[in-house]
Amino acid sequence: MxxxxxxxxxxxxxxxxxxxxxxxxxxxxxxxxxxxxxxxxxxxxxxxxxxxxxxxxxxxxxxxxxxxxxxxxxxxxxxxxxxxxxHEKPLPWWLHLWQCYKNPFNLLLTVLAVVSYLTEDHKATVVIGSMVVLSTLLRFVQEGRSSRAAARLQALVxxxxxxxxxxxxxxxxxxxxxxxxxxxxxxxxxxxxxxxxxxxxxxxxxxxxxxxxxxxxxxxxxxxxxxxxxxxxxxxxxxxxxxxxxxxxxxxxxxxxxxxxxxxxxxxxxxxxxxxxxxxxxxxxxxxxxxxxxxxxxxxxxxxxxTDRAPTAFESGVNSVSWLLIRFAAVMVPLVLVINGVTKNDWLEAFLFALSVAVGLTPEMLPMIVTSTLAKGAVALSRRKVVVKRLDAIQNFGAMDVLCTDKTGTLTQDRIALERHTDVMGHPSDGVLQFAYLNSYWQTGLKNLLDRAVLEHAELTQSMRMAEDYRKVDEIPFDFQRRRMSVVVAERNHHHELICKGALEEILQCCTQMRDGDADLPLTPERVAQVLEVTQQLNSEGLRVVAVAMKEVPPGRTAYSVADESGLTLIGYVAFLDPPKESAAAAIAALHDHGVAVKVLTGDSELVARKVCRDVGLDVGDALLGSDVEALDDAALRNEVERHTLFAKLAPLHKERIVHALRANGHVTGFMGDGINDAAALRAADIGISVDGAVDIAREAADIILLEKSLMVLEQGVIEGRRTFSNMLKYIRMTASSNFGNVFSVLIASAFIPFLPMLPMQLLVQNLLYDVSQIAIPFDNVDEELLKMPLRWNPADLGRFMVFFGPISSLFDVLTFMLMWFVFHADTPGKQTLFQSGWFVVGLLTQTLVVHMIRTPRIPFVQSRAGWPLMLMTAVVMAVGIFLPMGPLASWFKLEPLPAGYFPWMIVILLAYACLTTLLKRVYVKRYGWQ
Structure with missing residues (x-):
């Protein structure tokens, strides 16, 4: 299709x-x-x-x-x-809704909801269906708001x-x-x-x-x-x-x-x-x-x-984790079905139980947790004047380890500023600045950006007062052949001065002398070589050099022509640059401290780009030019992009190739630009960043739009992205390891106990209560060390985490089985309700407690405390879990009150579980680290 x-x-x-x-x-x-x-x-x-x-x-x-x-x-x-x-047309609402809905978990949950409905398990149908609807609508509404905000930025010039x-x-x-x-x-x-x-x-x-x-x-x-x-x-x-x-x-x-x-x-x-x-x-x-x-x-x-967007790092990561969990469920659920069907000889009950296990294994709140966490990040960034067009971009912000940026308008102010005013030997000279000011001030032709830069220079208070002592006599306008222009001014009518400024080569053609200090010296070939050496040094610093020359002329004349531009004395140079933004150096340093490498991709010349890079604190080494990129095949380019920081004289799609090469090397790549020449690269990157003053096509291709000129918002975006990702990862780790432990426990119980260890409805309620406690995860605190380096999806790490921590909960589930079987004698089908009630409470409390155990690599409650919304939600859910078998709703869920002697055992089991999990967590961190 x-x-x-x-x-x-x-x-x-x-x-x-x-x-x-x-x-x-x-x-x-x-x-x-x-x-x-x-x-x-x-x-x-x-x-x-x-x-x-x-x-x-x-x-x-x-x-x-x-x-x-x-x-x-x-x-x-x-x-x-x-x-x-x-232009990129906005999606119709129904197609946008479909895009928000379709992901592996939503599709799986929809199948489970349909099966639940067909088996007349209406409670499970409502619970599962609600999760799917809420996660889809939350994403749909938040992205719709962001898209409308971005659309309001569009303005016809x-x-x-x-x-x-x-x-x-x-x-x-x-x-x-x-x-x-x-x-x-x-x-x-x-x-x-x-x-x-x-x-x-x-x-x-x-x-x-x-x-x-x-x-x-x-x-x-x-x-x-x-x-x-x-x-x-x-x-x-x-x-x-x-x-x-x-x-x-x-x-x-x-x-x-x-x-x-x-x-x-x-x-x-x-x-x-x-x-x-x-x-x-x-x-x-x-x-x-x-x-x-x-x-x-x-x-x-x-x-x-x-061109359709390639899947971003976020999309690829979520899909890989989703399919890992789905494959795990595809193995475990049939085992549960077969073991219970054979041992209990009730295949319908075994099927319903296996279906409940499938729901329990699936982190059904993942779409909702992901969406609500991303939406919270979008709201936080909006307070910093950042419009998030695509929610996925927030996590990509946190995972980003390479930021490619255009130079003009992003690192620089996109305006020309007077950077130097020197004499012919390169020493600072206020006299040269004053003559350049008089030339720009009195000319009546169209003033270009260089003239405006001279007139707006901050040091010109004295020059402005001096200009009042002069009057204009005549002007020799600029033309493309001469590449210079002159004005003739009179100082209090005592004498006339012809002041000429323009391209160095053309000015030198008119000069016979040069001014060194107070002396006017003949312009010999040796001195011309000195002049060229000085100006080449300025050029090597990325400065555009304009020469200034003058001569005194008799005061009697009122008309001058091109022929009078001869016999001039070269007095010095004014040099110009597009200055870097004030926040650029600090932003790049902050990104570097957070593990993000910055590469500059520009269509401008290497010398100019190198100067800007030096000013913002980037050590660029050798530059790779557009002609070099053109000559490289994809494999060679993938090697070169790792070695270079500066890429200059690039055509628009050279930038796109470089972004593709970085992504092919495994980098989560961001691109920041505001021009037509940046649009293709913005779309190719994992995260495209633009500004509100960008051209329309760049804003359309971007995922995030900055509404203020300070680049420090980039660091804030990276931190917000990492906080968002860290909270999403918490939920996946908690749910995956806990669910793995539960299924492992179910397999053990199914093999040795003559009745179901928990009824399907009880399993669904327990799972729902646990998921409700996770709603507050988007508002949880994140340890500072987890914000220092880029974070990314790692399915292999998740699988290892499940296998390592899941059996810990299974160990205490088995202890609970033994407690209910041997201490409270719930060892017959007639007493299965007591057995199921005891495991329901311990299972829910250990699942909820593990939230605090593995939300941080630190010691919970002592070195790292959860955010108050998460503390409140987990406390409420634990209270509800104890209340259900003890209160009036117990019979509705086929539970029964637990004896008073059960609760001291429960407290011992929970404390032992917390201590063992904390100790083994240290072993895990020491061996595998903690992303």
Whole structure:
């Protein structure tokens, strides 16, 4: 059925595909091919558009410089469908309810309830059915609340675009580029001269539309730049690169062997714009190449939403433990049936008793305990501003031993900050900062992120006062060819200063001198080498370097040009960085202390990532680059991911392969990211973590969403996850070992006693009372040492635990049998009610007492006390267990009052049981440890 569903999805997607691109195949499994975010066909089409000039692109799209006519745009919209990316659709309520219900224990309990109903054991039917309904509904309600909370986080950044439409039927001719009005995108001569603009919903855009973009706009589709002015685009959501990149209309250079070029090179194309990125500064006109699922972003989103999640560590663990217990029951129950049928010669009674044993062996409260424990963890995390979309993620939080994280926006603040201001020799210099401030303050062009970082620098109080002593004379604007800009300012009209800042290479071309201290020295080749050495050192620290130069000019002039950018004196550099979040270093240290290794997976450069890693306290060693990941097969990658902490220059699905490799190595892996390029890895991880400011597709793929920027909530989540897991493990250990002991006791009693040691109804009531006492386990305290290291499901350990502790209770059950047989003479079928009453009380009390014995590796009640809800519930259940045979309900349950002489023996048995269990627990801990 799953294969048919996938084929049907593929058919629907193929029906929707079309336009500039042919439908492309998206790989669905890990491996070298899946390291590309999109298919080779999509990559080739994008590169073809990037290498073609604007005229060829428009001709290929059958469009013009004024865009498409209304009729043509409407026809394409009808043919290709709306510009919408496939999102992960929420499950209908009935399917969500089914997902909450289906697990091995619920299915087994349902079978037992049906059998109980068919055998007219209505009490057992009600008890078992109630457990199934409660556990399912509790999970359904809690996950529904979380999903609705996550849905409220979805917010559209932009919903309309400016589109060019021809004013006349005849499109204008395409010609050479000329500037237009200041602050607008320059139009080629006649570019859109006959066009008018319209505001359209983003979903109505089609391939061939020409759109106008300006600062702050989201890129609504994959586009090819036709004309641009000072266009800077942030691609951090797509590539992880923190700094904005320049975009120009010129075709990219064709290179040999381009047919095999990787997806990373497509993202580097200087004239392509990608859906999901945004314009930081400048303006442009661009033609739409592809929309919806046919975009680069759409390829990633389709892969994420169409691929079913692999079972997480939690799901695999619960299933393995479930099947261990089910296999155990499948062996023990037939033995009970045969032995009782043969020895008692009443096969119907033996069948009902075996059925009760099956119910007793099954930890029927496990689904409810698991769900209520996870729900309590979700509520606790919600108080720390964490939305838990999938309850299972809480336990995965605790089991996580590797956290992979993106850099930009997760470890860093996703903003550019001025990190250094130095002279030419690399020494701190306030004078360089002041000149850089004057340049950024007085320029009237579009201020990019670097200018804003200079203007917002914390040390600029003096510079701001100094700027008031200057007035602007003229400006030489930035352009992409020069990669620098200059302002000319006058200080109290005494003299003029031309201050130039820009890329180091371009600044050096204009300089003849350099300033070292108070001396201006000729810029000889030896000194140029010194300059390059200093700036390379800054670059090696992950800093982006901008050079600052100046010269004094005669005060009589009022107009300056590019020709005046000559004979300059290099005075120093300003260096920028995307700074780490204040909480990042402390959070990583806390995670390390709790046994969680942190690995950084980023699309940014190695140098920048290495600097951030140093700042947050990560010792990264050698980095593994995306090109290296591309060349490795899965087996080799599994070895490499263990050796490396930093992975840089990654394409989106390189991250997914790394996560798959870590999981294949047995790690419970978390991934934290907020960009488009993180979506596939978020879905592949055992636990996907995102933030409320993340792109939609990342929030959809995540299991947990952080509503505050502090990363310290990660440590709190890990601790909460471990507390949750520890409490779940308590219930499974207690129930499994106790039930094993009971069944072992039943087998002994069935072989030597001429009547049933306990009636089926009594066995069910005892089991129900014991389970009621466990309801408070989610609220129990957890020892500190159990929160220090990752916890995970270990079926082998559970089996060993059952076999070790189960016979202890059986030993005291046998002593109780002997007490009732030899001391109180309940040794005939006529006195079986007294025998059954005596074992009912001791069995229930030892089962309840063992809760405190094995909930902790410490000495119970002395070194470790249970939470007050658990203390109260166990005390109440023990009181009820004594009351039932002694009170007015005894006959209803076929019990009878016990003689007064029974109770001193009972106290001795309970004390001996507690002491022996505590002593043997120390032996177990010393030999096997205690998870």
């Amino acid at each position: 799953q294969v048919l569903r996938n084929l049907f999805r593929a058919f629907l997607r193929s029906r929707r595909a079309g336009g500039f691109f042919q439908r492309h195949h998206i790989p669905t499994g890990p491996g070298p091919a899946s390291s590309r975010a999109a298919s080779p066909e999509l990559t080739r089409e994008l590169l073809h558009a990037a290498r073609s000039d604007a005229r060829q692109v428009l001709e290929h799209l059958q469009s013009g410089t004024d865009g498409l006519s209304h009729d043509e745009a409407a026809a394409r919209l009808a043919r290709l469908g709306p510009n919408e990316v496939e 932009s919903n309309r675009a400016t589109v060019l439409r021809p004013a006349h039927m005849q499109d204008s001719a395409f010609a050479d580029s000329t500037p237009s009005e200041p602050g607008e995108a320059p139009r080629p001569s006649g570019f859109g001269a006959q066009a008018r603009t319209e505001e359209l919903p983003l979903r109505d855009l089609v391939p061939g539309d020409v759109i106008a973009l300006s600062a702050g706009d989201m890129i609504p589709c994959d586009c090819r730049v036709l004309a641009a002015k000072d266009l800077f685009v942030s691609q951090a959501a797509m590539t992880g690169e923190s700094l904005p990149v320049e975009k120009q209309p010129a075709p990219v250079a064709d290179t040999p062997g381009a047919a095999g070029i990787s997806a990373g090179s497509v993202l580097d194309a200087g004239n392509l714009l990608f859906m999901g990125t945004n314009v930081v500064s400048g303006s442009a006109h661009a033609v739409v190449l592809a929309t919806g699922n046919r975009t680069y972003f759409g390829a990633i989103a389709t892969r994420v939403t169409s």
